Amino acid sequence: MRLPLALTATATAVALALTGCASAPEPQAEPGASSDLVEVRGDFGETPRVDFPTPLVPDATQCTELVEGEGDYLVDGQQALVGLAVYNGTTGEEIQEPQGFGDQDPLPVVLGANTLTGLRTGLSCAREGSRVVVVIPPEDGFGDAGNAGLGIGADDSLVVVFDVQEAFLPKANGSPRITRDGFPAVVTAPDGRPGITVPDREPFETTEVEVLKQGSGETVEDGDRVVVHYTGVLWDDNTVFDSSWESGAPASFIVSEGSGSQVIPGFAEALIGQQVGSQVGVVIAPEDGYGDAEQAGIPAGSTLFFVIDILGVV
Template identity: 85%
Template sequence: MRLPLALTATATAVALALTGCSSAPEPQASSGQSSDLVEVRGDLGDTPRVDFPTPLAPGETQCTELIEGSGDHLVEGQEALVGLAVYNGATGEEIQVTGFGSEDPVPVVVGGGTLPGLSKGLSCAREGSRVAVVVPPSDAFGDQGQASIGIGPDDSIVVIFDVQQVFLPKANGSPRITRDGFPAVVTAPDGRPGITVPDNPPFDTTEVEVLKQGSGQTIEDGDRVVVHYTGVLWDDNEVFDSSWESGAPASFVVSEGSGSQVIPGFAKALIGQQVGSQVGVVVTPEDGYGDTEQAGIPAGSTLFFVIDILGVV
């Protein structure tokens, strides 16, 4: 994958340009007559018992927070783990109920490939929220409907989200100054990094620098972490992979042993770090892909990653 490297002016100038206070985004939907008619019984995280009159036919997506959560509302690109119950809003028929009770919660991301109405509904949610969302066809499957799950062209959908865990949208730690000769990194307001690799030869060993120091949970060997990352080749500063480009964070098990789902250098960069941190890591071939070409990465390449640590599953 390729990602344009923006913000390659001096780190000082860009950092000054990007500083300043910003208010939390407002939800993209609000409560209304349809969403207020949805009744849900049961505790957060338990399989809900859902009732509503039919048909529900809102003119726009509506959301009502039935159980009040805490913290900020979810924002574009942010990931959460949820229990999810979906119904046909015209007939009341159940479509899917998953992620409750002993079942693993479902990862969802605001925006990206999510239906517009579901993204709007998720923007009303916070960690610990139960939210009822009623979505008209225009924000769901359009005039075609979705016959495979029993949704007609004029049918709304009703969705219950129990938001069990929320991950950071980007690293939120305190900036740190890095050593001379280390790649320069600046970040846009949405968290996307711009990277400039210096002209000097790469380091002889894998080297990690904390770019922003977080204060959350410490990553331990064997943890499954949620991260945003961008990787570039040291030789030409070309991006070879980026979760930012896909519009959703990535989740990996990081370990010093055989259970790791990432290259050794990536795991070394994360184990022992805290959630909320942003780290930069120079990965030598020995801790990367060695003498084997990998998905367009030349054999023997030194790599550089910028990693935002968003949470631990």
């Protein structure tokens, strides 16, 4: 059975309506007496010189944006590249050498359930280009257990300085496009998660790519490392076999037409030449996927379908 164009157009309209419901993110913490007492000297992106009176132990996590960034505030599940300096807010001692500043590669961080509550809350005050001071009380940090390895006791607070050097998109933000008849239907929830319906028909004989949302950002080139969200399903039964959305964090891969690629050929083909902000759908024929070998529960000879949000190029 072929999926009619009208149904595909309806799915696109529903996706527009759903994504339109999302509101701009707001910070989950505010400046306070503690965060405002932290003095940070030095240029954005360079190793900061940090001073503050001790002890600083606020009742709740506080954040002060010292250098204003641009765009939306960070949200759960979003990945950013940061410089990071961390101090014991009770003693004033530096917990570790600052990382990700100057000539050092910035650190990738993802806001999510596995992040300390205070860091997750504090980073919600940041945007790309922000320098943010976050002061975290013990209960939002390491709690009653502290962290002996870092020299943090049960009653110790944390002072953290972030320079958010780059923030990747939390989801594709391009303009929806209508796909051909017979292509799987995709409806996107407000948080970006795709819902996929594979049509009841034989799969395409070759790998086929459709742009579901057309972005306007940087173009992915052969050999680039990309940051993506993706969901993959089996064509035969629409079973999800892998999804970065389920893991709670975007993935990062090198995509190449050659031996340096970290993904299967069909996945790389779908991304090279596309723009950041795009969402692409790709039907991957077995020869461009895992071929005749079973792979992590994927039957041999399987045709695959991926929905991929291109969030950035590193």
